[in-house]
Amino acid sequence: xxxxxxxxxxxxxxxxxxxxxxxxxxxxxxxxxxxxxxxxxxxxxxxxxxxxxxxxxxxxxxxxxxxxxxxxxxxxxxxxxxxxxxxxxxxxxxxxxxxxxxxxxxxxxxxxxxxxxxxxxxxxxxxxxxxxxxxxxxxxxxxxxxxxx
Amino acid sequence: xxxxxxxxxxxxxxxxxxxxxxxxxxxxxxxxxxxxxxxxxxxxxxxxxxxxxxxxxxxxxxxxxxxxxxxxxxxxxxxxxxxxxxxxxxxxxxxxxxxxxxxxxxxxxxxxxxxxxxxxxxxxxxxxxxxxxxxxxxxxxxxxxxxxx
Numbered sequence: 001x002x003x004x005x006x007x008x009x010x011x012x013x014x015x016x017x018x019x020x021x022x023x024x025x026x027x028x029x030x031x032x033x034x035x036x037x038x039x040x041x042x043x044x045x046x047x048x049x050x051x052x053x054x055x056x057x058x059x060x061x062x063x064x065x066x067x068x069x070x071x072x073x074x075x076x077x078x079x080x081x082x083x084x085x086x087x088x089x090x091x092x093x094x095x096x097x098x099x100x101x102x103x104x105x106x107x108x109x110x111x112x113x114x115x116x117x118x119x120x121x122x123x124x125x126x127x128x129x130x131x132x133x134x135x136x137x138x139x140x141x142x143x144x145x146x147x148x149x
Numbered sequence: 150x151x152x153x154x155x156x157x158x159x160x161x162x163x164x165x166x167x168x169x170x171x172x173x174x175x176x177x178x179x180x181x182x183x184x185x186x187x188x189x190x191x192x193x194x195x196x197x198x199x200x201x202x203x204x205x206x207x208x209x210x211x212x213x214x215x216x217x218x219x220x221x222x223x224x225x226x227x228x229x230x231x232x233x234x235x236x237x238x239x240x241x242x243x244x245x246x247x248x249x250x251x252x253x254x255x256x257x258x259x260x261x262x263x264x265x266x267x268x269x270x271x272x273x274x275x276x277x278x279x280x281x282x283x284x285x286x287x288x289x290x291x292x293x294x295x296x297x298x
Contacts, residue, residue: 128165
């Protein structure tokens with residue numbers, strides 16, 4: 001996998017060259033949505049190697065900032081993500097993957113999506129989150145043990 | 150708007166306190182999807198002030214890293230985003246907003262979504278992006294002039 005060098009703004013925004021803009025830590029942001037429901041499953045990061053492996057294999061690889069390690073999604077849980085489509089945004093610092101999520105869920109807490117709590121709107125003071133998906137789809141202790149992925 | 154202090158991992162992941170994890174630059178990642186179609190419109194960032202204003206007003210405010218400025222989406226273009234729902238992820242370093250996008254589009258290039266190009270999968274060498282949405286929904290020069298938003 002070879003990524004293109006960054007050209008002018010017009011080349012980056014209107015061209016066909018794939019020239020990802022990795023940040024100071026060498027990462028791009030990745031949004032994974034469920035290909036069937038459209039739900040946002042997770043937001044994570046990819047370094048150049050994770051991005052190349054995702055493109056080549058058609059399965060999601062990420063880079064874990066907390067563990068500082070390349071991470072094949074589902075490596076320990078079996079909850080792999082098959083990529084149906086990958087898109088890149090205008091300035092090429094974010095990718096969006098539509099995935100078929102294997103297993104019960106994407107989130108290490110046992111929920112289908114990491115976004116299982118809503119933030120109430122129209123409030124000025126302190127606010128309390130509201131659970132959108134209280135029940136766990138799987139038991140993270142059984143699936144992950146002490147590892148996550 | 151008062152955000153809670155960060156507690157234990159369990160409190161952050163399973164509690165009702167909204168304790169956003171702002172990064173070293175004071176930002177959280179925000180994914181905006183079209184409330185009707187589910188399409189990812191854009192990925193941007195919010196600082197504490199942008200997040201508070203978004204929650205209080207029910208309209209999307211962001212922080213522009215390139216301009217280093219608070220930014221009310223649609224301020225110059227009229228393409229405001231009314232937030233239908235806001236969610237926060239497990240570790241509270243990303244929010245997902247489902248929005249009603251006013252006007253022809255969210256992207257400063259004139260497209261409805263910033264993700265108008267696909268990255269072909271299953272390739273090992275150099276690759277060429279594929280336009281998913283070639284036609285501009287609006288003329289950015291007319292709508293934005295030299296400003297963006």
